[in-house]
Amino acid sequence: MINKTVATLEESVAGIFDGATVMIGGFGTAGQPAELIDALIHQGARDLTIVNNNAGNGDIGLAALLKAGRVRKIICSFPRQSDSHVFDSLYRAGQIELELVPQGNLAVRIQAAGAGLGAIFTPTGFGTLLAEGKETRHIDGKDYVLEYPIKADFALIKAHKGDRWGNLTYRKAARNFGPIMAMAADCTIAQVNQIVSLGELDPESVVTPGIFVQRLVRIQHQPAASAA
Amino acid sequence: MINKTVATLEESVAGIFDGATVMIGGFGTAGQPAELIDALIHQGARDLTIVNNNAGNGDIGLAALLKAGRVRKIICSFPRQSDSHVFDSLYRAGQIELELVPQGNLAVRIQAAGAGLGAIFTPTGFGTLLAEGKETRHIDGKDYVLEYPIKADFALIKAHKGDRWGNLTYRKAARNFGPIMAMAADCTIAQVNQIVSLGELDPESVVTPGIFVQRLVRIQHQPAASAA
Amino acid sequence: MNKWNRDQIAQKVALDIPEGAYVNLGIGLPTRVANFLPPDREIILHSENGILGMGPAPLPADIDPDLINAGKEPVTLQPGGCYFHHGDSFAMMRGGHLDICVLGAFQVSRRGDLANWHTGAPDAIPAVGGAMDLAIGAKKVYVMMDFLTKTGDCKLVDTCEYPLTGIGCVDRLYTDLAIIDIHQGQLLVRELADGLTFDDLQRLTGVTLTYQPAH
C-alpha cells in the first residue's frame, strides 16, 4: 500500500543534505511551512540554497533558518521587507549570497524545471539590471531574456488537506508557490492541516496530484484560522 | 454588471473572421465543443487555421468543419485515426495543410502563448523529423529544440459549469486542452452544461479563472452522460 | 494653484477604470485606488499572490492569515473570485491578460521607461517582487506619482537615472499636477490641476510636453 504520510516532522525532513537546494513555499507567512522549517533547523543541514519569494519575516520560520546560519544563498524576488532584519544583517555583513529574480521569472523558472524545459525566453526584466549579461532575443516584435530552470533537491510546502497518495488541496492565497514548487523538486515534503482517506478529495479539485509529492506530515497544532 | 454569457450559439461565435486561428478543445470527442463547432460551420468563416489535438472523428464536429472546406491548415498531434476519413481525404488531395506537433509540444507551446513567453527549449522531438530545421541547444547535458508559442484569435472550448464572470469547471478527462487554450486566445468562447450564480463555484476549485474567458453559452440539450 | 492630493489622484485613476476591467493595483499609493472605484461598476482586482476578485480589508474578527494581498495585508474575496497558483497568476500578468495595472514610480522617462524598484544606492538592499512583470505585462500601465520630488526635481525625465523596471511600458501618468499620456513618443497633457497652466507645467520639466486635453 502506498503511504506517503510520515508520522513525525523529524522523519519528514530526514535526508536533507548539506549543500542541498531547498524550495520553501509561501508568500510572506501565508503558505510558509513554518513547522517544516523548524524541523529543518532542528535537523541541522547547512550550506543550503533556499528558493522562496521572500527572505524571511521577523525571527521565525525562514528568518530563523537564516539566523541559524544554515543558508549560503537565497534565490528570491523580495528580500527587503519591514521585518526582514535577519536577512538584512546577514546581507550587509556579506554572509549570505542573494540571487534576485523578478517574481514572475521566479515562478516560470520553477515551472520550467517541473515541466522539463531547458530554458525559456521571458520578457520580464529585459533591459534592466536583473538581465545584465544574459542572452536576449528579439522575437516577433518584442524583446526577451533567456532564463534557465530552477530545480531543487527538496521542496517544503504547506497545503491544507492531503491523502496517502500525496494528493493536495490548499487554502485561499496560501496556495501561491506550493503547487509549482512541488513539481520542481526531487523530493517534495508537504505539511498539511488534515489527512483524509483516499478518495475523499474530489478528483476535480485536487490541486497538486500526488505524483509531485513524496512525503506528507500532518501538523497537530492548528491555528484557528487554518481550520476548515 | 459583467455578464459574459450570451443567449445563443449564433452570438457566441459572432465575429470569427476569415483567416482566423481558432483553437478547439478536446481529445477525440471528450471535451470537443461540438455545438460551438456546428455554430462556426453555420457562421461561415473560412480559410481557418485550426489547433486541436486531432483532426476530426467521423463526420461530425471538427470533421464536419473540415468537410465544409473551411480549414486551410490544421496544427495537431494525432490526425490519423480509425475514423479520420474526412481529414485523410483532404490531406491526400492536398487540400489541407498539416503542421504535426508532438502532443506535449503542442500543449507547452499553447501554454507559452498564454503565459507571454517568447520561445521555449523543449527536449521533445530532438533528433526527429519533427525538429528538422529547428534551432537546437545542448543545455546542462541534454538536447533541446527551440519552439515558439501557438497563439489564437479564438478558442472554442467545452466546460462543465460556468458563471457570468466566466469562471469555469470541467468534467473528468474532458478538461484536457480547455484550460490552456483558454489562456492562449484573444477571445475564448466556452460552451457549458450549466450556468450557475456568481459565487456558487468554490473559489478553491475554479479551474479556469474568468479572466481567460470572454463569452460563454449554455448548451440546452444535455446528453445524459454530461449531467452532474 | 491647487495640487491634487493623493486621494484625488487615486479617484481620477479609479474613474478611468471601466466596468469589467481586470486590474492590478501595485503596493503603496496605487492600493488607494480601490477606495474610489465606482460602486456601480464591477471591476475585478488581481493580486499577484493568486487572487482574482479581491475585496476590501476584512473586519478585524474576520482576518485570515491565508488571505492577504501582495502587500501582505488582510483582504477578502468577492463572490465570483477565485484562487490559483503563482504560475497562473504571473501568466495572467506576463501574458497580457490584465487590462490595467497601476504602479508607483521614482521616475518615468519621456519614452515610457519606468524606474520604481531600486534607488540604486550602494547600500540599498534590492527587492523587485512583481514590479517588472506588471510593468511589461498589463495591456495598460498607469503610473501614480508626484510630478516633482521633495527637492523639486521633476520625476518625468529624458532618461531615468534610477535602475529601470521596464522599457517603454508606461501608458499614462497620474500626478498631483497633471494627467499625461505617453503616446507614440509624445507626452500628451490631458488634464491640469486647477489654476495650473500648461506653460507652468512645461517650466517644471526638461522634457517637451504637448497640450492635448482629453475633452
Add this chain to the structure above:
Amino acid sequence: MNKWNRDQIAQKVALDIPEGAYVNLGIGLPTRVANFLPPDREIILHSENGILGMGPAPLPADIDPDLINAGKEPVTLQPGGCYFHHGDSFAMMRGGHLDICVLGAFQVSRRGDLANWHTGAPDAIPAVGGAMDLAIGAKKVYVMMDFLTKTGDCKLVDTCEYPLTGIGCVDRLYTDLAIIDIHQGQLLVRELADGLTFDDLQRLTGVTLTYQPAH
C-alpha cells in the same frame, strides 16, 4: 522453443513494476500490461489526456464519454485518482515525474533509439500523439515488441531505418524471445524464452548481445 505470447510478455512487464510506481502504458500492446498488474501492489496509471489513477474499463452501463484513455476507450478512475489539464499532464511526462512508460516499437537501435510513430512510407499520414514526450520523459522507458518482423527481420538494429521517436531513450526491451537491457552502450540479455539459447538469439540479430541473466 516456446516464444512468449503477448499476454506472457505483458505479464513479465507487469511483474517488473514495483508498488507505488507512476506508469504510462502506451496505446496498443502496452495497454495489455494493465491486465496483469499484481492486485496486491498499488500502481498508479497515468493517461496523457489528464488522468492519474486510471482504472479498468467500466461496465457498459457506466461508460462515460468524458472519461476515456489515450486510446479513446472508456476507462474508470480509482479512489485517489484525479484530473488535470494537458499542460500539467505533459509536465508530468516531460519533467521526468513518471517512473515507467511502456511503448510499442517498429525498431529499437543498439543505442536505445526508438522508432515507433511513423513508417516513413510516402503515402502514410503521420500521427505522433504523445509518443515523443513519453520516450524522452519517463525515468525508465520499456519497449514491448516482437523480436522479429513478420518477414523475419530483427527489430533490434544497429541504426533505425524508420523515422525516430527519441534518441537513446529505451532502457529495456520485452520481446517474445528475450528480455534485454540497454545499458551503457551494451545490450544485456536478462532472460531467454524456454528452449532458446543465447547463441540462437545472437544469430537472429546483427547487433552484438551480451549474456547477463538477471538472476
